[in-house]
Amino acid sequence: MTNHVTIHKGLEGIAVTDTQLSLVDGEKGHLVYRGHWAKELALKYTYEHVAFLLWHGRLPSDDELRAFREQMVEARFLPAYLKAILDQLPKNMDMMSVLRTAVSALGDDSYGWPPTVEQAMAVTAKVPTIIAYRYRRLNGQEPLEPRRDLSHTANYLYMLFGKEPSPAHVSALDAYLILTAEHGMNASTFSARVTTSTRSDLISAVTSAIGTMKGPLHGGAPSEVDETLAAIGTKENAEPYLRSLLERGERIMGFGHRVYKTRDPRAEALAVVAKRVAGDDPWLDLAVHVEEVAIKLLAEYKPGRKLYTNVEFYAAAVLRAVGLPKELYTPTFTLSRMAGWTAHVLEQAADNRLIRPQSVYTGPMPEGEA
Numbered sequence: 001m002t003n004h005v006t007i008h009k010g011l012e013g014i015a016v017t018d019t020q021l022s023l024v025d026g027e028k029g030h031l032v033y034r035g036h037w038a039k040e041l042a043l044k045y046t047y048e049h050v051a052f053l054l055w056h057g058r059l060p061s062d063d064e065l066r067a068f069r070e071q072m073v074e075a076r077f078l079p080a081y082l083k084a085i086l087d088q089l090p091k092n093m094d095m096m097s098v099l100r101t102a103v104s105a106l107g108d109d110s111y112g113w114p115p116t117v118e119q120a121m122a123v124t125a126k127v128p129t130i131i132a133y134r135y136r137r138l139n140g141q142e143p144l145e146p147r148r149d150l151s152h153t154a155n156y157l158y159m160l161f162g163k164e165p166s167p168a169h170v171s172a173l174d175a176y177l178i179l180t181a182e183h184g185m186n187a188s189t190f191s192a193r194v195t196t197s198t199r200s201d202l203i204s205a206v207t208s209a210i211g212t213m214k215g216p217l218h219g220g221a222p223s224e225v226d227e228t229l230a231a232i233g234t235k236e237n238a239e240p241y242l243r244s245l246l247e248r249g250e251r252i253m254g255f256g257h258r259v260y261k262t263r264d265p266r267a268e269a270l271a272v273v274a275k276r277v278a279g280d281d282p283w284l285d286l287a288v289h290v291e292e293v294a295i296k297l298l299a300e301y302k303p304g305r306k307l308y309t310n311v312e313f314y315a316a317a318v319l320r321a322v323g324l325p326k327e328l329y330t331p332t333f334t335l336s337r338m339a340g341w342t343a344h345v346l347e348q349a350a351d352n353r354l355i356r357p358q359s360v361y362t363g364p365m366p367e368g369e370a
């Protein structure tokens with residue numbers, strides 16, 4: 001019977017659920033969160049507004065936002081046992097593995113089934129504190145407690161660098177966190193939904209998602225964009241460098257997308273944010289040139305594949321401009337996607353069906369009758 005099953009490797013083009021959370025239109029290059037253009041949300045609102053929107057289905061009133069912020073602030077602090085775990089982890093464990101472990105360790109019995117908005121908020125609020133705690137320890141600095149008077153985004157930068165960030169840096173990072181908060185059935189969100197579909201808890205779902213986010217074909221790309229630019233070094237070297245990469249059959253990080261067959265609308269928006277926050281950085285000037293050359297060469301080497309800039313290319317530019325080191329690019333992407341993953345967990349749980357696709361066995365059969 002399985003012989004008649006069609007195989008869809010990578011589940012390309014297969015819809016596994018309906019969703020109220022986001023529309024990713026790959027042909028038109030549109031991204032909508034619950035009836036709002038993501039790029040407009042990024043210009044007008046804060047991360048807290050968008051988390052509320054994703055979890056509750058509408059933007060908050062002023063009073064609701066105030067109460068919501070207070071709850072998020074209360075949830076930012078790490079329990080002592082988690083700090084002790086973080087202190088025990090080996091120094092050579094990368095930040096995504098640290099996050100996966102620390103988030104998993106939060107999973108006490110307050111995270112029982114069914115998942116709730118309170119649970120989503122409790123873990124989302126702690127992720128910046130976990131990253132900053134570990135970052136400062138690794139750099140030989142005393143970790144800082146969260147500040148109650150700062151927004152989610154400003155407090156993250158404060159806990160990392162020990163000084164209140166400039167409004168320009170906060171609004172640039174908010175724009176990035178909003179633009180990457182949610183993105184349909186991407187690989188890590190799918191992981192979260194598969195885990196939830198077994199009626200496992202929210203912490204387990206987020207832990208699955210973090211493991212999936214880590215890979216260089218998904219959330220791991222922006223630090224590799226940084227490395228590519230560093231290796232290119234000068235505008236003159238862009239074409240020979242990228243050509244030799246493509247000749248060797250390698251991929252140019254920050255380009256191509258499973259859904260977008262045009263420029264990713266988030267790349268469009270982040271290029272504007274990057275220009276605003278890092279206008280005279282020669283790195284950005286080089287990035288704009290590299291983008292132009294990469295698109296030209298991808299059309300030459302991969303005709304008809306429609307490979308354009310994805311979110312990760314200018315994500316690297318914005319994250320660098322606000323002072324983040326490249327080992328924090330993917331963890332910061334993870335921090336933003338917490339709102340999207342947990343919103344999907346809530347949506348999956350509300351109308352659950354076990355996700356269990358088929359596979360086609362191609363191995364040998366045992367000899368003799370069954």
Ligand SMILES: CC(=O)SCCNC(=O)CCNC(=O)[C@H](O)C(C)(C)COP(=O)(O)OP(=O)(O)OC[C@H]1O[C@@H](n2cnc3c(N)ncnc32)[C@H](O)[C@@H]1OP(=O)(O)O
Binds near residue numbers: 218219298305310
């Ligand atoms: C937040 C995010 O996850 S955004 C994506 C971040 N990832 C990256 O930037 C990594 C680089 N990009 C890629 O690897 C891919 O474009 C992906 C994984 C994002 C999407 O890949 P898929 O939908 O599976 O596309 P697929 O692998 O089928 O690629 C189609 C063709 O284009 C090529 N291609 C795709 N992206 C690239 C790239 N960045 N550089 C060079 N060639 C590429 C493939 O080699 C393939 O060529 P072929 O048909 O000759 O074999």
Ligand SMILES: O=C([O-])CC(=O)C(=O)O
Binds near residue numbers: 180182258259
């Ligand atoms: O949608 C995808 O496949 C990857 C992506 O851009 C994201 O998760 O933001």
